[in-house]
Amino acid sequence: MPTKNPEIIILETPEEVFIKAANIFTETANLAVTQRGVFVVALSGGNTPLGLYRLFAEKPYCGSINWKKTHLFWSDERCVGPSDAQSNFRLVNESFIKKVNLPEKNIHRIKGEYCPASADEYGAEIKAFFKLGEDEFPAFDLTLLGMGTDGHTASIFPASPAFKSKKIAAIVRSPAINSSRVTLTPSAINNSKNIIFLVTGPDKALALKQCLEGKLKPEEYPAQIARLSKGRVLWLVDKAAASLLTKR
Numbered sequence: 262m263p264t265k266n267p268e269i270i271i272l273e274t275p276e277e278v279f280i281k282a283a284n285i286f287t288e289t290a291n292l293a294v295t296q297r298g299v300f301v302v303a304l305s306g307g308n309t310p311l312g313l314y315r316l317f318a319e320k321p322y323c324g325s326i327n328w329k330k331t332h333l334f335w336s337d338e339r340c341v342g343p344s345d346a347q348s349n350f351r352l353v354n355e356s357f358i359k360k361v362n363l364p365e366k367n368i369h370r371i372k373g374e375y376c377p378a379s380a381d382e383y384g385a386e387i388k389a390f391f392k393l394g395e396d397e398f399p400a401f402d403l404t405l406l407g408m409g410t411d412g413h414t415a416s417i418f419p420a421s422p423a424f425k426s427k428k429i430a431a432i433v434r435s436p437a438i439n440s441s442r443v444t445l446t447p448s449a450i451n452n453s454k455n456i457i458f459l460v461t462g463p464d465k466a467l468a469l470k471q472c473l474e475g476k477l478k479p480e481e482y483p484a485q486i487a488r489l490s491k492g493r494v495l496w497l498v499d500k501a502a503a504s505l506l507t508k509r
């Protein structure tokens with residue numbers, strides 16, 4: 262399978278990464294709304310995107326994105342309820358959903374409280390929203406992703422059974438996390454029109470190098486799945502995370 266040359270933008274600080282991400286998010290949203298009347302995004306969990314999500318609650322982003330026409334999905338979720346401290350929905354809800362008057366019907370959270378049924382329920386919701394046939398995958402306008410120090414992305418950990426899944430969303434249990442989660446599968450993520458990774462901090466430098474410059478072994482470095490993606494892939498990284506990259 263062909264691998265992609267990803268676009269990589271290296272910025273000085275995490276704050277610059279968040280502003281760049283917010284501006285590209287806005288452009289992608291506006292283009293989708295102009296072309297199709299709707300913008301459909303899958304959001305990442307983890308701590309890194311918090312700086313981006315907080316920007317959405319502020320000017321200009323709270324006003325320059327057409328939130329009424331924006332539908333929010335998630336890349337992954339812990340098997341917890343929506344008010345749990347670990348919930349990826351909660352992170353997004355508290356950082357900007359409450360502040361931008363997003364219509365309730367535009368929120369498609371993964372209902373982690375119903376694990377293990379949550380994964381198939383989420384897959385069915387995505388299928389209905391995108392009006393997909395049996396073996397089709399959704400084409401999110403944008404999927405935002407992060408990367409762990411072990412190279413995982415969404416909740417696709419090294420050697421994850423999600424690599425073999427033919428579903429849109431899968432339930433996973435990894436010794437690395439010692440708990441269950443629901444994740445979009447590699448097939449679903451790679452059907453996105455755009456993927457943006459946000460990676461900051463020196464602790465991510467080695468994994469970033471492996472993911473971008475290492476031999477293609479996605480089961481070992483799951484964020485490498487994006488090298489097989491159908492859409493545009495952009496890595497927004499800070500200088501600290503990029504410090505070991507050589508092919509710049």
Ligand code: 6PG
Binds near residue numbers: 305306336406414416
């Ligand atoms: C999650 C994720 C996960 C995350 C990475 C990076 O729900 O935790 O979607 O893949 O993006 O673990 O997390 P940090 O941004 O906290 O380093």
